[in-house]
Amino acid sequence: MFKRIRRWFRILTFRREFEDGMSEELRFHMEQFADDLVSRGVAPEEAARLARIEFGSLQNVKSDCREARGLHLLDELLRESRYATRLLRKTPGFTATALLTLAICLGANLTIFAVMDSILLRPLPFPEASRLVTMFNTYPKAGVDRDGSSITNYYERRGRIPAFASLSLYNFGTGIIGETGSTERAQITRVSPEFFSTLGVGPLFGRTFTEAETAHETDNVAILTDVYWRQRFNADPHVIGRQIRVDGVPKTIIGVLPPNFRFLSSESRLYLPFASRPQDRAPSERHSGGNAKQLIARLQPGATLAQAQSQIDAQNATLEVDDPQAKMMADAGFRSLVIPLHADHVASVRPTLLLMQAGALALLLIGAINLVNLLLIRATGRSKEMAVRQALGANRRHVVSEVMVEITLLTLAGGLLGLGLGAGGIHLLTRLGVDRLPLGATIAFDARLAIVALIAAVLIGIMLAVPIAWFNLRDHLTNRLQAESRGGTSGRSAQRLRHAFIVGQIALALALLTGAGLLGLSLERAAAVSPGFRPEHVLTGRISFPWKSYPNPASRLQFVERLTKEIGQLPGVLASGVVDNVPLSGKSGKSAATVKGHVLRPGESPRGHYSYAVGGDYFSALGFSLQSGRFLTPADSRRTQRVCVVDEDFARYYWPNSSAVGQRLFEGGEARADAEAFTVVGVVGAVKQAGLTDDAAQGAIYYPYIFRTGDDIFITARTSLSPESMTSMLQKTVRQIDPELPVSDLRSMETRIADSLMARRSPALLAGIFSAIALLLTAIGTYGVLSYAVTERRREIGVRMALGARPEQIRNQFFSLALRLLAAGTTLGILGGLLAGRAMRAVLYHVPPVDPAILAGAAAIIGVVSLIACLVPSHRAARISPMEALASQ
């Protein structure tokens, strides 16, 4: 079969050769035959004549031969394509409108599909990626939905869950790579030894990590990604064994990953072993996941997700037996969930992407309806020609294939234009931040997409052609020859079909507009939410401490104190401070705290709270509101007395009827000695940590910096000038204190807030664009159909006007037709809008899925646009002069 197709293609390519060969072969035959006749005594001219007679019509034989080779279909196709091209070129207005509609609608769909395809559809780039899963601990009753996994989880589960072929632990982090003087901060992933075998992709050369390399004393090895190998080592094939400094510590390179290796959305340059100490693996650390450490696993062939889940549940239950924390964790609703890796990674963007694709498809449908309408009008214009041709013997197959070829040609050309537009659309989406979505960096406009586009174009062509072909074949010929003749109007059914299409179009556009309105209103409501502090004129930047030069809390505190003091002295800086996690940073881990004297009520579970370490004048720098007591001061890190500040949500939850100031609490899940208690010295306003739209009043505790000296700090500065103008000054100050410490993620607080709304703004903007196009298409469609109705009924109008009808009557007649169509379309569209609202519930913020104001507004816009589109043709109808109308045609 395959061979035959290949040969067929060869014949197509060498068509000329085929024809020449055939002619030569047939000529040879006739000459031989004539020669034989001559040798039997026939005169040469007579012999040639006899040979021709004996052979029959050369053209027929040739055509039979072509057919035997399967070439006749192609010939027919070519002939019809040429005919169709000629027809399309004769009506440039129609062709241009159709092509533009197709290009825009297909382009929009392709753009969205490219994103969908890369993010949702394509499997992760690992063998049998569907068997990869991730798991995380969840404590829903404590308000902590997701807390990663702990090192203990990894060591307890490894090799003990039969449904897993392998299990691995990893965390994303950053490090300072390079020699003194040429360092850079780069992303680093720390992984347990079986990480690469779990994924099923090993290094291009070299080896992976061993079990012996998971201790801090022996973990000085590194695996390079292809990008880093090329950038820093010039693709040196002898790189194995060379050294590279990470945070000042030399590491030996033991492997290089293949070029296409990419773990989820990671931009990591380096892979290091996940080292830990025995105490990190102890049962007491079982619940210290903290979202930084994650587990992945590969399911055994044949094992299901449900099996893995039940085995994990069973193991958790067994381990709980002698776990002192078990009661508290059970109260918090603790479970470890197993989720497919790919689905989990893209879960946050899935609903929005699906909605966008639905919107694009609605747009395509509107465009397609426009095209069908235009094509139907065109077919009506040619229906007599068709009828005559059929009467003269054109067969049905021919009529159908001609329509198919013409329309498919049109949609294919539109598809090609749409491909170009789609490629441009991807650029637009990149500006809207699509490459920052999970797996967003893999979005590509490639051959796969081009093939999808062309297949879609052909399918649409066929779907559009079916009603037209049906229309062309439908009636009895005599009917057709009589109807639409001089003085008549088009067939009822054609008219009804066109009107139904307009109604559908109005309904779809209305639904789309409603959806866009809901998204827009959600965006507006989200943007109006106060973050809880004053974000204007605040500059923020991130610093990560390398462990080597800042090994202990004292050294970090010293740095923080010097930094905040020096920044505070810069001209134009009003206040400066540090915090280990700035609001809206994208990190939103919560941790436990125990309030002294608080007894858990029945059914109440321990809560996770946002916990911060603050230094300098953080509260003034960010513009927190003070509700009672005082802010923390730099001196609190140096005092022996432990103090802290809580936010209003925290205070209201634990002390609804009394003052929070003077109360005491402990860090962590259990009460300890009184000496370790923190005394609340102030209550501040609540701020949004996870996002502006996060309404959970989770409560927050602010500790003096010395008590929580993590690896990351954010520097914050309130400025009197525009914060962006201070960035280089801030960087310079940090470099003066420590030349090897880069500042990353430098953004003003207002930019952070704007960026945090990207996930709402971009879809709303896209939906707005789609709706605008839909409106335009609907206007064109309504205008087209109505103008056609007017043109078609010119004579009728002329007759009526000659008999005394007034122009207003004529105008009103068309206007009332338009109104009827509009009313039907609006009714359907409101239904569609309700459905759209329901489908969108997950992505709406403080907007009900049914919003009467939005529905009414959308209906009003559609109404105005389509009535304007009706005005021109109605007026034209009223101005028809009876004399001209009756004389024409």
Place this chain on the structure above:
Amino acid sequence: MGKTADLLPGTLDMLILKAVSLKPLHGYGVLLRIQQISGDALEIPQGSLYPALYRLEHQDLIVAEWGQTENNRRAKYYTLTSAGRRRLREETAGWNRLASAIASALNTKPEEV
């Protein structure tokens, strides 16, 4: 020229395969060979020979190759493929079964019924 018979439908392909199976032939040679091996009893309509050849080539039963005739002219020679050989065997067997069945039917005498 003796008495000639018209071809039964469907038998031309079989005859072409047979002719080509004996020796690679060009189109005109196929025509002559069929006449020869049928003892000049079968008349092939010349116009239908080539579509049949092209069809058989399209079905991979024969392959064509350009070559030289004895008097040095370029001609397309057809050779049987292994698929063609198999088909010829099947068709021959089928034909023989059919022919003997029809022959025995036609030779039936009243007393044998």
